[in-house]
Amino acid sequence: xxxxxxxxxxxxxxxxxxxxxxxxxxxxxxxxxxxxxxxxxxxxxxxxxxxxxxxxxxxxxxxxxxxxxxxxxxxxxxxxxxxxxxxxxxxxxxxxxxxxxxxxxxxxxxxxxxxxxxxxxxxxxxxxxxxxxxxxxxxxxxxxxxxxxxxxxxxxxxxxxxxxxxxxxxxxxxxxxxxxxxxxxxxxxxxxxxxxxxxxxxxxxxxxxxxxxxxxxxxxxxxxxxxxxxxxxxxxxxxxxxxxxxxxxxxxxxxxxxxxxxxxxxxxxxxxxxxxxxxxxxxxxxxxxxxxxxxxxxxxxxxxxxxxxxxxxxxxxxxxxxxxxxxxxxxxxxxxxxxxxxxxxxxxxx
Amino acid sequence: xxxxxxxxxxxxxxxxxxxxxxxxxxxxxxxxxxxxxxxxxxxxxxxxxxxxxxxxxxxxxxxxxxxxxxxxxxxxxxxxxxxxxxxxxxxxxxxxxxxxxxxxxxxxxxxxxxxxxxxxxxxxxxxxxxxxxxxxxxxxxxxxxxxxxxxxxxxxxxxxxxxxxxxxxxxxxxxxxxxxxxxxxxxxxxxxxxxxxxxxxxxxxxxxxxxxxxxxxxxxxxxx
Numbered sequence: 001x002x003x004x005x006x007x008x009x010x011x012x013x014x015x016x017x018x019x020x021x022x023x024x025x026x027x028x029x030x031x032x033x034x035x036x037x038x039x040x041x042x043x044x045x046x047x048x049x050x051x052x053x054x055x056x057x058x059x060x061x062x063x064x065x066x067x068x069x070x071x072x073x074x075x076x077x078x079x080x081x082x083x084x085x086x087x088x089x090x091x092x093x094x095x096x097x098x099x100x101x102x103x104x105x106x107x108x109x110x111x112x113x114x115x116x117x118x119x120x121x122x123x124x125x126x127x128x129x130x131x132x133x134x135x136x137x138x139x140x141x142x143x144x145x146x147x148x149x150x151x152x153x154x155x156x157x158x159x160x161x162x163x164x165x166x167x168x169x170x171x172x173x174x175x176x177x178x179x180x181x182x183x184x185x186x187x188x189x190x191x192x193x194x195x196x197x198x199x200x201x202x203x204x205x206x207x208x209x210x211x212x213x214x215x216x217x218x219x220x221x222x223x224x225x226x227x228x229x230x231x232x233x234x235x236x237x238x239x240x241x242x243x244x245x246x247x248x249x250x251x252x253x254x255x256x257x258x259x260x261x262x263x264x265x266x267x268x269x270x271x272x273x274x275x276x277x278x279x280x281x282x283x284x285x286x287x288x289x290x291x292x293x294x295x296x297x298x299x300x301x302x303x304x305x306x307x308x309x310x311x312x313x314x315x316x317x318x319x320x321x322x323x324x325x326x327x328x329x330x331x332x333x334x335x336x337x338x339x340x341x342x343x344x345x346x347x348x349x350x
Numbered sequence: 351x352x353x354x355x356x357x358x359x360x361x362x363x364x365x366x367x368x369x370x371x372x373x374x375x376x377x378x379x380x381x382x383x384x385x386x387x388x389x390x391x392x393x394x395x396x397x398x399x400x401x402x403x404x405x406x407x408x409x410x411x412x413x414x415x416x417x418x419x420x421x422x423x424x425x426x427x428x429x430x431x432x433x434x435x436x437x438x439x440x441x442x443x444x445x446x447x448x449x450x451x452x453x454x455x456x457x458x459x460x461x462x463x464x465x466x467x468x469x470x471x472x473x474x475x476x477x478x479x480x481x482x483x484x485x486x487x488x489x490x491x492x493x494x495x496x497x498x499x500x501x502x503x504x505x506x507x508x509x510x511x512x513x514x515x516x517x518x519x520x521x522x523x524x525x526x527x528x529x530x531x532x533x534x535x536x537x538x539x540x541x542x543x544x545x546x547x548x549x550x551x552x553x554x555x556x557x558x559x560x561x562x563x564x565x566x567x568x569x570x571x572x573x574x
Contacts, residue, residue, distance in 0.1 A: 089451070092451070094452070096451060099453070101479055154455070159455055159457055160460075163413055163414040164418055168418070208412075210412060210413045211413065286507070
């Protein structure tokens with residue numbers, strides 16, 4: 001078996017070219033406490049410093065054997081760049097990601113995306129993070145991501161305003177989503193110009209346990225498609241939550257691959273999509289990779305079942321929770337590499 | 351004169367069809383005609399919400415619709431509740447509710463809060479992004495029987511485990527209810543919670559079942 005680097009493995013997989021074995025990678029957060037500690041930092045400080053962000057990502061991948069790094073880690077960069085304050089929880093002993101406690105925009109009419117978003121706030125240092133990772137860890141592919149317009153709207157405005165607005169102020173909601181769609185296209189291109197190797201569009205706020213598939217088809221899907229059409233390949237679409245009723249529409253959004261979480265019935269999705277679509281998922285993150293009471297064997301069986309169900313790559317269904325149970329995390333990665341030696345539905349083997 | 355049943359039907363329909371104005375008018379008429387406001391809450395507003403829950407279960411309604419129904423329900427509740435005699439409330443329970451620190455999303459929490467409001471509970475709403483200790487302190491201060499916590503993101507749900515441990519150490523009899531998008535039944539069990547609501551929507555279903563049970567109890571009492 002030819003030995004590929006993680007970057008070769010993932011990049012070939014995303015082009016559906018034969019690979020040595022199945023990668024364990026993600027479009028979502030992959031930073032974990034052992035990596036952050038090895039890099040020598042505290043959790044609240046890795047979101048605001050490019051060096052710390054890069055090294056925490058690299059060490060997380062190296063120690064756990066992940067086939068990628070993913071930056072940034074938190075969902076507030078864009079909201080911060082439009083003028084909102086973030087909470088970093090610097091005095092908390094718990095692992096808390098940055099949040100936007102209060103939003104400056106109170107109504108749908110207030111939304112005005114500033115020019116040159118990529119030069120504002122922490123977004124401006126992402127090229128440094130990417131360059132640092134490329135220099136220090138050329139063997140690792142760099143994944144970057146953007147939230148989809150609906151989910152991003154929830155970071156910039158009160159979520160119930162958007163949700164109710166879908167019915168009560170549809171034209172205004174659509175106008176906001178269009179503004180955000182333009183912003184997301186620009187920022188994705190900026191990340192790609194900066195050297196990210198693959199990009200993921202994450203739109204968890206539209207799963208079928210929140211919004212109707214009809215709303216997805218009418219309001220969400222055209223905008224996801226517009227974004228994905230504007231970005232270069234490789235590009236992935238991720239939706240977590242209930243996606244069984246959406247998976248075929250997701251496949252019409254022009255992504256190179258689809259990623260889903262534990263609520264998706266992968267075997268059924270594979271049947272609906274056929275063999276040629278890159279389908280990735282759906283590790284049940286907390287119980288399998290964090291809970292101290294989950295035996296390693298259970299995590300291994302979980303990964304094997306995911307592969308048997310017909311994924312092309314094993315991917316956590318969401319951000320990994322940083323406080324992992326190392327033994328289980330390592331077992332998940334190793335099982336993916338060994339049990340995934342056989343061809344997957346869409347990708348052959350060398 | 352509109353009959354009691356007609357008015358209750360208008361309240362119920364107004365909630366289901368998220369017609370705030372219709373609900374307000376019918377609620378005011380209930381008071382003007384001298385009908386029992388608590389009965390109107392339970393057999394009008396709450397009855398409507400039970401139908402909403404059913405529509406949600408059947409994938410006819412989704413979270414946006416439920417939020418609008420909730421607005422309609424509150425429009426009626428705000429008019430009727432001040433006229434419910436204090437000693438007529440069916441449940442004398444108290445609940446502490448909030449979204450854990452690190453999470454600024456509160457849709458699910460607000461829907462569950464509504465269920466407790468309708469049920470006649472005294473609700474101590476801590477809001478969102480609540481430091482973990484505050485749940486414990488508020489429970490102790492109020493001696494509430496229930497603590498309900500929600501987290502919308504995987505990255506914040508871990509805080510709930512800590513709160514459960516802290517509360518159970520001090521007072522093992524407190525019932526703890528968890529909810530939020532990333533919280534699966536397995537996670538709730540692992541964390542040692544007593545109740546679980548799968549998502550904002552599922553919280554609706556669970557809450558509505560609770561209202562349904564309250565209504566049954568009330569009807570039994572009436573017959574007795």
